[in-house]
Amino acid sequence: MRALVVYETIWGNTGSLAEAAAEGLRGSAGVERVDVVAATEAPPAIDPEVDLVVVGGPTHAFSMSTASTRNNARQQGATEIPARGIREWIDELAAPTSAVAVATFDTRTVKPRLPGSAAKKAMKALVAKGFRPVDSPKTFGVHGYSGPVADGELERAREWGATLTDA
Ligand SMILES: Cc1cc2nc3c(=O)[nH]c(=O)nc-3n(C[C@H](O)[C@H](O)[C@H](O)COP(=O)(O)O)c2cc1C
Numbered sequence: 435m436r437a438l439v440v441y442e443t444i445w446g447n448t449g450s451l452a453e454a455a456a457e458g459l460r461g462s463a464g465v466e467r468v469d470v471v472a473a474t475e476a477p478p479a480i481d482p483e484v485d486l487v488v489v490g491g492p493t494h495a496f497s498m499s500t501a502s503t504r505n506n507a508r509q510q511g512a513t514e515i516p517a518r519g520i521r522e523w524i525d526e527l528a529a530p531t532s533a534v535a536v537a538t539f540d541t542r543t544v545k546p547r548l549p550g551s552a553a554k555k556a557m558k559a560l561v562a563k564g565f566r567p568v569d570s571p572k573t574f575g576v577h578g579y580s581g582p583v584a585d586g587e588l589e590r591a592r593e594w595g596a597t598l599t600d601a
Pocket residue numbers: 442443444445446447448449492493494495496497503504506507510541542543544547548549550576578579580581
């Protein structure tokens with residue numbers, strides 16, 4: 435089995451969780467290769483040898499980020515703003531030639547708990563493209579806007595990654 439993990443991150447939290455999920459996947463039986471790439475570097479079409487795609491991004495304004503919300507992050511002190519997020523990558527992504535398995539996750543601030551999930555929106559867009567969901571969208575908590583990742587969440591992401599091959 436081959437997997438591709440595509441993530442977007444501004445402060446690095448979603449990136450760390452993407453790496454943790456990839457570690458979990460790598461430890462699963464039958465997994466040959468797991469690549470982890472930022473949305474800015476992600477391919478315009480899924481390689482036919484990839485069986486599972488995992489997509490993760492931060493929740494901004496109750497959904498996936500936009501150029502405008504990423505720009506707002508500057509006002510919260512962010513210095514490295516990616517030119518493209520998972521929303522734009524998914525928009526431009528070619529429909530898969532077969533129903534490639536997909537799982538999504540997002541990060542959200544633990545306090546206050548807000549409604550809305552980038553992972554749910556990403557899943558909806560990916561299913562509309564022809565991907566096949568293997569799990570419900572998952573959320574991992576971060577402290578404030580810039581992090582760090584909340585206690586236990588990296589471990590939970592690792593464990594989640596390890597379950598994704600079951601489906
Ligand atoms: C403009 C902006 C809007 C945000 N909106 C939400 C939101 O609606 N819900 C939420 O839980 N967190 C929200 N956050 C917090 C982000 O989810 C948090 O910054 C992100 O999870 C950190 O991950 P990263 O380091 O990978 O960017 C927002 C952050 C920014 C910068």
